[in-house]
Amino acid sequence: MTEHFIVYERDHSWQFTHRGAITAPFKTRDDAIAAALEEARAADRHGVEVIVQDKDLQQETIWRHSGH
Secondary structure, eight states: OOEEEEEEEETTEEEEEETTEEEEEESSHHHHHHHHHHHHHHHOOTTEEEEEEOTTOOEEEEEEOOOO
């Protein structure tokens, strides 16, 4: 099963969601990505991904757990 941390902009601030919980606000995209990456790495579970979603709802996976 894959778990997603999804980073996106809403109402002029950045945030990310994971398992229905929203973590916000962040002033910049990079701040939100850094926080999502930190939480995703701390989860230390196989199948965890960090995805960035742009305003057109296009998604890019920027990190996947590579542990065994």
